Amino acid sequence: xxxxxxxxxxxxxxxxxxxxxQIAGYRSLTANFPGATVxxxxxxxxxxxxxxxxxDLPGTxxxxxxxxAEKEAVKxxxxxxxxxxxxxxxxxxxxxxxxxTLELMCLGKPMVMALNMMDEAERKGIIIDTKKLSDxxxxxxxxxxxxxxxxxxxxxxxxKNASPPxxxxxxxxxxxxxxxxxEQCIGENIKxxxxxxxxxxxxSIEGFKPIxxxxxxxxxxxxxxxxxxxLDNGNEIEKERHALCMDIFEDTSxxxxxxxxxxxxxxxxxxxxxxxxxxxxxxxxxxxxxxVFQGGTPVENIFIxxxxxxxxxLVSAIPNKLVFSITxxxxxxxxxxxxxxxxxxxxxxxxxSFFEDVGYLPRVAYLMDSVLHKMGVHGTSVISFVVGYGCSxxxxxxxxxxxxxxxxxxAAFLASLVPCSARSTVIMGLVGYFLxxxxxxxxxxxxxxxxxxxxMILKRLLPGISPEMVLDIPPYRIPSLKTVILKTWLKxxxxxxxxxxxxxxxxxxxxxISYYHLDDYIxxxxxxxxxxxxxxxxxxxxVLIFGVFRKELTLLMLYQALGLSSAxxxxxxxxxxxxxxxxxFVMFYIPCVATIxxxxxxxxxxxxxxxxxxxxxxxxxxSYFVKIIISII
Amino acid sequence: MSLIDAEIGxxxxxxxxxxxxxxxxxxxxxxxxxxxxxxxxxAAPLSGPLMINVNGSDIxxxxxxxxxxxxxxxx
Ligand SMILES: Nc1nc2c(ncn2[C@@H]2O[C@H](COP(=O)(O)OP(=O)(O)OP(=O)(O)O)[C@@H](O)[C@H]2O)c(=O)[nH]1
Ligand SMILES: [Mg+2]
Numbered sequence: 001x002x003x004x005x006x007x008x009x010x011x012x013x014x015x016x017x018x019x020x021x022q023i024a025g026y027r028s029l030t031a032n033f034p035g036a037t038v039x040x041x042x043x044x045x046x047x048x049x050x051x052x053x054x055x056d057l058p059g060t061x062x063x064x065x066x067x068x069a070e071k072e073a074v075k076x077x078x079x080x081x082x083x084x085x086x087x088x089x090x091x092x093x094x095x096x097x098x099x100x101t102l103e104l105m106c107l108g109k110p111m112v113m114a115l116n117m118m119d120e121a122e123r124k125g126i127i128i129d130t131k132k133l134s135d136x137x138x139x140x141x142x143x144x145x146x147x148x149x150x151x152x153x154x155x156x157x158x159x160k161n162a163s164p165p166x167x168x169x170x171x172x173x174x175x176x177x178x179x180x181x182x183e184q185c186i187g188e189n190i191k192x193x194x195x196x197x198x199x200x201x202x203x204s205i206e207g208f209k210p211i212x213x214x215x216x217x218x219x220x221x222x223x224x225x226x227x228x229x230x231l232d233n234g235n236e237i238e239k240e241r242h243a244l245c246m247d248i249f250e251d252t253s254x255x256x257x258x259x260x261x262x263x264x265x266x267x268x269x270x271x272x273x274x275x276x277x278x279x280x281x282x283x284x285x286x287x288x289x290x291x292v293f294q295g296g297t298p299v300e301n302i303f304i305x306x307x308x309x310x311x312x313x314l315v316s317a318i319p320n321k322l323v324f325s326i327t328x329x330x331x332x333x334x335x336x337x338x339x340x341x342x343x344x345x346x347x348x349x350x351x352x353s354f355f356e357d358v359g360y361l362p363r364v365a366y367l368m369d370s371v372l373h374k375m376g377v378h379g380t381s382v383i384s385f386v387v388g389y390g391c392s393x394x395x396x397x398x399x400x401x402x403x404x405x406x407x408x409x410x411a412a413f414l415a416s417l418v419p420c421s422a423r424s425t426v427i428m429g430l431v432g433y434f435l436x437x438x439x440x441x442x443x444x445x446x447x448x449x450x451x452x453x454x455x456m457i458l459k460r461l462l463p464g465i466s467p468e469m470v471l472d473i474p475p476y477r478i479p480s481l482k483t484v485i486l487k488t489w490l491k492x493x494x495x496x497x498x499x500x501x502x503x504x505x506x507x508x509x510x511x512x513i514s515y516y517h518l519d520d521y522i523x524x525x526x527x528x529x530x531x532x533x534x535x536x537x538x539x540x541x542x543v544l545i546f547g548v549f550r551k552e553l554t555l556l557m558l559y560q561a562l563g564l565s566s567a568x569x570x571x572x573x574x575x576x577x578x579x580x581x582x583x584x585f586v587m588f589y590i591p592c593v594a595t596i597x598x599x600x601x602x603x604x605x606x607x608x609x610x611x612x613x614x615x616x617x618x619x620x621x622x623s624y625f626v627k628i629i630i631s632i633i
Numbered sequence: 634m635s636l637i638d639a640e641i642g643x644x645x646x647x648x649x650x651x652x653x654x655x656x657x658x659x660x661x662x663x664x665x666x667x668x669x670x671x672x673x674x675x676a677a678p679l680s681g682p683l684m685i686n687v688n689g690s691d692i693x694x695x696x697x698x699x700x701x702x703x704x705x706x707x708x
Contacts, residue, residue: 370679370681
């Protein structure tokens with residue numbers, strides 16, 4: 001028997017990924033802003049004795065997609081041979097969600113509605129009669145609270161015997177008669193296995209380009225023009241559909257007057273205040289780095305001590321020089337990963353995960369929109385930037401929720417300039433550790449200034465316009481500790497499984513090539529630039545090359561490359577100026593391979609090359625500039 | 634009048650949404666449709682976006698888009 005495939009589909013931020021994680025184990029990142037998931041994720045689970053496949057999709061407000069994330073959802077829905085649709089609906093925004101439900105119903109596939117966030121609807125005073133809703137729509141409705149796992153079992157049971165909607169997609173007679181001819185023409189002339197004919201007619205009348213383009217060069221063109229005229233470019237259809245949703249809502253739900261204690265309003269009035277809002281944002285921004293720094297440095301000290309002792313033991317235990325170098329390389333690699341990277345990575349990613357889940361980011365999008373305008377992007381791209389402090393790969397992918405190509409390119413470029421947590425380990429572990437916190441903050445500020453100026457320049461260089469933002473602001477949600485921990489783990493997993501082995505292999509490789517003095521050739525090639533222009537020790541050349549694979553390696557392999565026995569000795573061979581110049585260079589130069597790969601996917605080969613070269617040029621110019629400034633002071 | 638002329642804290646009814654601009658579809662999907670009642674909650678400084686409430690959800694709209702939303706006062 002064929003394995004059943006179930007797709008989770010619904011509007012952005014309605015809790016699809018949360019439900020997915022409940023069903024298939026924590027594998028999809030959740031966050032409290034619309035557009036957290038931008039690519040599909042597959043998982044498996046048992047319903048009874050049957051193994052079924054579950055697919056988490058990006059959220060979409062409609063089947064007529066607006067941005068690339070929505071497009072991904074619709075494409076996946078159409079191309080993946082889905083057997084059952086689970087339409088997740090945020091019960092607290094039922095009216096607008098039903099519009100999407102109606103569209104999905106028109107696909108005629110077995111379908112169940114998972115009415116999520118019942119807790120929030122209740123808090124808002126919305127009482128929904130699920131039985132009535134189910135009858136009105138002609139599909140099964142299961143109330144759930146995905147966050148707490150409530151109703152998930154019932155949902156899975158219902159999925160087993162899911163059937164297609166019992167109601168048909170029919171508009172009023174008036175509208176039906178006006179689309180009839182177009183529908184018939186499309187049925188005769190256009191073969192498309194995904195879109196039902198009536199939906200094609202409606203979408204094309206409403207001006208959804210991918211569909212109207214399909215009709216453009218067929219005999220149906222004239223019918224389309226006629227239908228558009230008689231239906232006020234689809235406004236009539238939209239009006240009727242909206243009215244229907246309102247009716248269904250009113251028939252099935254009651255609004256209870258609740259005491260308006262509204263703490264949310266109060267928080268918003270501070271966090272979104274025209275003056276205070278910016279102040280709080282600034283303090284939070286500094287606070288995050290301060291906490292990470294304060295938390296990380298003492299732990300780094302402890303681990304450096306431990307691994308120094310192990311190294312000392314190795315010297316006496318292994319007489320063979322080559323074997324010693326290799327062993328020490330491996331040990332140092334692990335030591336660097338645990339001792340230097342993790343103390344900063346863990347708190348950093350934890351805090352970012354927390355912020356994503358609380359729902360603060362959409363508020364920052366509101367605050368920053370007008371500033372971001374000057375950089376050719378809009379408030380929504382804030383999400384890319386903040387995610388970028390964690391890792392550049394999802395940050396670049398988050399540009400899928402941006403509409404125009406221009407905005408995407410600018411946001412992707414700027415997001416890759418944001419120091420990711422790996423680069424932050426260099427800032428914290430090198431500059432912070434040896435020079436102190438007062439050097440760390442100016443570095444992050446400097447980075448922000450460079451990003452703003454680069455944005456302003458790119459805005460003028462790139463052609464095209466960016467449509468303004470329309471963003472749904474979710475309510476504040478208190479994340480459970482478990483979710484934040486699991487999410488942090490999911491983000492760190494990649495470091496543990498990919499970066500650490502790479503680091504160990506890299507350290508061993510470096511140990512071997514320096515044993516045979518091969519690194520001299522590499523360093524010689526870079527010497528004119530690195531030593532000549534930037535005044536850095538020539539030995540960092542090989543480190544910077546490793547850094548293109550994984551940014552963590554730039555710091556972790558630094559002391560090894562410098563020929564030091566301990567990470568605590570870097571300041572004996574590098575001056576303050578050299579550390580700062582090195583850090584600035586690492587902050588900006590060439591995105592890591594993984595980032596370059598997603599850049600290519602998101603903005604194309606040409607622009608990903610421009611971005612890669614651009615960051616390198618920027619790194620050289622800026623670190624040279626900083627070198628000059630420091631030598632003047 | 635258009636949405637950018639609205640007063641903070643007051644409720645209005647949407648009359649129409651003009652023009653075929655890109656984000657119109659999304660606006661409609663978020664419930665900002667002709668006939669709906671909205672409340673202007675706040676406006677960001679330096680010609681930043683507006684935040685409105687419709688059907689109990691908060692939505693942020695850039696000013697350029699807000700210009701195209703025609704509203705009337707509720708008497
Ligand atoms: N109160 C409450 N919050 C929930 C519930 N389910 C999910 N959430 C929260 O809603 C937010 C969005 O959840 P996600 O699972 O990321 O939503 P999504 O539908 O995957 O969102 P996109 O990927 O952006 O489309 C998160 O902050 C969740 O913690 C629920 O039943 N009740
Ligand atoms: Mg999701």
